[in-house]
Amino acid sequence: MLPLVVPSTLSTAGRPKNSPALNPAILESVIKVSAEIPPSARTAEALGTYREGCGVVVDDTGLILTVGYLIVEAHTVAVKIKDDTLIRAVVVGYDHESGFGLIRTDEQLNLKPIMLGNSDELIEREPVMLISAGGSQAVTGAYIVSRRQFAGYWEYLLDQAIYTTPPHDNWAGAALIGRDGHLGGIGSLMVNNALTDHAPLPGNMFMPINALKPVMDDLITHGRPLRPQRPWLGVFTGESLGRLVVTRVSPDSPAERAGVRDGDVILGVSGEPVVSLADFLRRVWSLGDSGVELTLMLLTETAVREVTIQSASRLDYLSASRTDKHPD
Secondary structure, eight states: OOOOSOGGGBOTTSSBTTOOOOOHHHHHTEEEEEEEOOTTSTTHHHHOSEEEEEEEEOSTTSEEEEEHHHHTTOSEEEEEOTTOOEEEEEEEEEOTTTOEEEEEESSOOOOOOOOBOOGGGOOTTOEEEEEOSSGGGGEEEEEEEEEEEEEETTTEEEEEEEEEESOOSSOTTOEEEOTTSOEEEEEEEEESBSSBTTBOBOEEEEEEGGGTGGGHHHHHHHSSOOSOOOOBOOEEEEEETTEEEEEEEOTTSHHHHHTOOTTOEEEEETTEEOOSHHHHHHHHHHTOSTTOEEEEEEEETTEEEEEEEEOBOHHHHHHTTOSSOOOO
């Protein structure tokens, strides 16, 4: 297994040896992002009506890359640059499948963009820098300790998530910088299983930048990917004692309309058993695009029942709660 941070592998500055240099231009180009979300928004209950994190300047027109949950359904977005100047921004695009969001400022930032790197080159044992807004005090040296799938309880799955340690406290939208000084990932979560699913180790999960590249032009031009959307049910699920348990059902979602309830145990999808969250998601998505009909086998208390669900597009579900829809 990977030898983690020990004195022989650290520089005198407390950073991994061979890690990227602290280029002042890179530090200035990771900026604070804040967003206000209407109380009526679909995501307000789960994610709150005020969200704060970081974003990374990725071109010279004010385009900023961040984690999508910060800005999804936002009514007002602002960024704060190094001199504490607040600048208004607008949401450019959001992709639920990869987890990325793009915003753009109303005025030029005069900050050097950070080039997108190749996240496939970021392998285990690689030293990286994790940077959030706040200059040199907001930098953590870290190692990549794992490249593996991440399954999120909100119907989210990454095949090659980047797990790092030690943890960076201000992870939401933070930049992961490789040895080449390029952007390799965007911060999503703090986790306690950075090394493996079965060994406790605190760290962060970063979304790999290569997952953005196929949809970036669509996000800039249309606000959303033009590829077919995956089926979305509206269930929040957790794995407990070998069971896949529904912990929450989104209001007015396909699952709620079909009668799925909190506490239901998901046993199978359209005749096939499922044993994990990732297994469940892949089975649902294998059946077709959003709108496909499927059957869930559920254990409710001591009774097994089946429900038929007409799936939907999550992006359409979110758009339905807005009056200022982004044009397609």
